[in-house]
Amino acid sequence: MFAFFERLVRPYPDAIPPVPPRGLARFIWACSDGLRGHVAGMAALTALIGVFEAILFGFMGRIVDWLAEVPPAQLWAQRGDELLALAGVLVGSTVLVAAQALLKYQTLNGNFPMRLRWNFHRQMLAQSLAFFQDEFAGRVATKVMQTALAVRDVVMLLTDILVFIIIYFATMLTLVGSFDTTLLWPFGIWLLCYLAALRFFVPRLAKVGQAQADARSLMTGRITDAYTNITTVKLFSHAQRESGYARSAMHEFMGTVHQQMRMVTALELVIHGLSVGLVLGTTGSALWLWSRGEVGVGAVAAATAMALRLNGISHWIMWEMASLFENIGTVQDGLNTLTRAPTVVDRADAQPLQVPHGEVVFDHLVFGYGASKRVIDDLSLTIRPGEKIGLVGRSGAGKSTLVNLLLRFHDLADGRILVDGQDIAGVTQESLRAQVGMVTQDTSLLHRSVRDNLLYGRPDADDAAMIAAAHRAEAHEFIQGLTDPKGRSGYDAHVGERGVKLSGGQRQRIAIARVMLKDAPILLLDEATSALDSEVEAAIQDSLYRLMEGKTVVAIAHRLSTIAAMDRLVVMDAGRIVEQGTHAELLAAGGLYARLWAHQSGGFLGEE
Template sequence: MLHFFEKLVHPYPEAEPTLPPRRFFAFLWACTEGIRPWLLLMTLASGLIGAFEAGLFAILGGVVDWLSTTAPDRLWADQGHMLLLLAAVMAASVLLVGVQSALKHQSMAGNFPMLLRWNFHRLMLGQSMHFYQDEFAGRIATKVMQTALAVRDTWMILCELMVFVIIYFVTILATLGSFSGWLMLPFAGWVALYAAAVWYFVPRLAKVSQAQADARSLMTGRITDAYTNIATVKLFSHSQREAGYARAAMREFMVTVHGQMRLVTGFEIVNHALSMLLIAATAGAALWLWTQGHATVGALAAATAMALRLNGISHWVMWEMASLFEHIGTVRDGINTLGRPRTVLDAPDARPLQVAQGEIRFEHVSFGYGGDKRVIDELNLLIRPGEKVGLVGRSGAGKSTIVNLLLRLYDVESGRILVDGQDIAHTTQDSLRAQVGMVTQDTALLHRSVRDNILYGRPDADDAAMVSAAQRAEAHDFIQGLTDPKGRSGYEAHVGERGVKLSGGQRQRIAIARVMLKDAPILLLDEATSALDSEVEAAIQQSLYKLMEGKTVVAIAHRLSTIAAMDRLIVLDKGRIVEQGDHRSLLAQGGLYARLWAHQSGGFLGEEAEEPEEVGAG
């Protein structure tokens, strides 16, 4: 039976998630898509349970009255039918609680937040590179995880606590009214005072909880940042510096914790005082009514039991309300990240890119990473099918930016980019990137097996194709000798986060094998062999030349010798083309390329004095 309830909510829907609204209640409502019928059913069951529990006190009063007026030997004869009805109602309540609990714990406790994580994660994967440049990866992951739980708990409290409590109190007041209208007064007064306490404390708890959620994600982001860049931390002997950096965030977090706990302590004291006042007032009123003959012993017992029960329930409600507004603060904080609109989107009429030849054309393209300074300025460039082009220029000239725009990691601010006559702004991003293979200078591998990393280029490839790609990339031999702490070896060995268990050259060769396996018609090389030693580079260069055959190639290298043999070199300066031609003709011109070639030192490009480049420009 429990398995049936576990299958009611599917946590991994295939449909692409839509961007949630940034208004709080609209965001909460959007998050319930796919579970609303079961949420409603759980709410109705919670309300019925509240009415049943409150009704038990009326039944208690009736039982006490029966016992006070019925002889023991006549109890079953006079009240037997009522006892059987009571037993049936109590038995039915077990089924009701079972259904409510199964819906809460089997259908939603795990599936609901997982559904949200699944959708939030896919939304984050669709965000632009600019989004990730402005955020800690750990901070984003924390918001995905904690916001999913906070949304679930907010709905659970609203649907279970609020409905249960409202129906419970209404039933209690109705029961007391049936005994004596005077017995309603202590409870009504308590409700008013308790509501006033909630009105005072809860908004303050909500405010501090939102600040706490943000402080928590900042703290987690800083800690994760240190772990992600642990090699740099150790290289510069900055363990203490990183500890201090994290401690500053921890102190900010603790400020919010202390503020929250002060409010909770105050709420606890006020709540207990109100509970004691309720018990004393109810018991006193019931005793007075009994002495006056206006209330039975059963009414006295039921009213006192209700007051005692509310002492426990009020503490539960207090903590649940505090938790509710902590969750609300967490959700509000998460909305700022999870509800942020994507800046690079597929157009409504986007079609898959079809590449038959591989011609690339930049028409009046300008771009500046959102700043005032243009990194690319009115660029016009035609790269013919199968042409091998090298991009040359000082740092900040726009070389890497051209590659980023071609991959549509950013959208151009003006102009357009065409591939085989198709404007890439009107093609799907996935189809565009599927037609492009790229090897970068900063190679990051996934914390998975070597096999998984190479097959990332073409997941449906067989082992023979994978090994062939590794051999062409001069990677097969060292892969055979790899092992990891769990005893996996060769292609099954895991490479560590970002490939930290491998040398720079090994990571680069696996990355090259991945691109070779992908075998896309357009090839982008951004310092593709910079991490390799001379002997391996020479071997890889031959493999790259083979890989380039029949492809349109755009290559960037600071070591001009690695791209001197390209069909054409494009020399960039301040986002514009200032020279183009082959290596010999450019040297003969005696222009910028000739000066850069002359300034080579040890095979690397010597930098000339220039204005500081903007972040992101390349």
């Protein structure tokens, strides 16, 4: 039975959802897609439970009247059938409660937030590189996790509070009014005062809840940032500085907590005062009516019991409302991140990229980051199939930006990039990047096994192909000696976050092996051997040359051994191509390349 209800909702739907709308109500409505029928079913059952609970007080009043009117020896003879019917209704209510609980806890409580996490996570993975450059990774992860829970809680709390309380209260007032309409006055006055108190406190709690959610995200982001960059923290002996950095965020968070708790305490006192007034008013009115013979003992008992029940419910509503608006604040905090549309998207008619030859054409490119000046300024360049070019220039000349544009990490302001005659703006991003292999200077590995990291290049490769790539990259030997704290070794050993358990040279060799396994027709090298010592570089240089065979290669490098392998050198400055040619031709020209070469030091091109 549990499994049946758990399977009613798919927590991992295949369809990629659209970017959610920005408005709070519209966002929550969009998040409930695929779940609304189950939420409505739970609401209907909650309403029936509310009616049932209120009617029980009416039955209780009738029982009290029977006890007052019927001699004890005659109770079962005169009222036995009605008592048994009441007992049957009570037992039968278990089915109602069970159905509501199964829908609430088995169908919705776990599946609802997991479905949202799954959708939010896929939306974040679709974001452009620039998005993550402007955000704490921990902050984004926190918003994905806590917003999913907050949306679930908002929907569930609204269903519980609004449905249960409205139906329960309406039924209860009907029953009280059936005894005598005078008894409605204490309940009516209490309701008006209660709503006024909520109207005063709830918006303030919502505002504090939003500030608290933002402060929590900032606090988590700062703490995660320190852990992610723990090597830098240790290297500069800044543990105390990082503690202070996190403490300032914690202090800001605690300020919102104190504000919230002050208002909660004030609301608690107000609600308690109203509840005391309701019990006194209801009991006094009922006793006054009884003393005049206008109501029976049962009416006094039922009305007093209802007032006492409202005392408990009012405190429950208070806490639920506080929780509701804290969660609304959390949802509002997550809106800015989770509703942001990706800046780089595939066209509706995008087709997979086909690369039979590997020609790359940069046609009058213009690009700048945001409102900044142009980083690439009317650049045109044709790379023939199988040609190997080296990009050379000062820092900030636009070399890495050009490579990022070829990968379509950003969209152009003007111009186009063609691969075998196909504009990359009109092909799918995944197919484009599947045809490109890249090794960067700052290699980051996934916190998984060596095997998982290598197979990232080609997930369908078998062990033989994977090990062969490791051999070619001179990585197999050190991989064999790896272990981790859980006893895993070799290719099954985990490498730590960002590959922190490996040396820079080891990480680089795994990255090179990964690209060798991928075997894409276009190869990008951004200081690919800079993390390797001279002996290791010499050992894998032949492997790199073999990797480049038959591929179109773009290499950003200052190291002379890499530049010497290129068919053509392209010199960039201020986003433009200022020189092209072979090493000898450029030296003979006496231009920027010759000046950079003259400043070389230790086998690297210097910077002016």
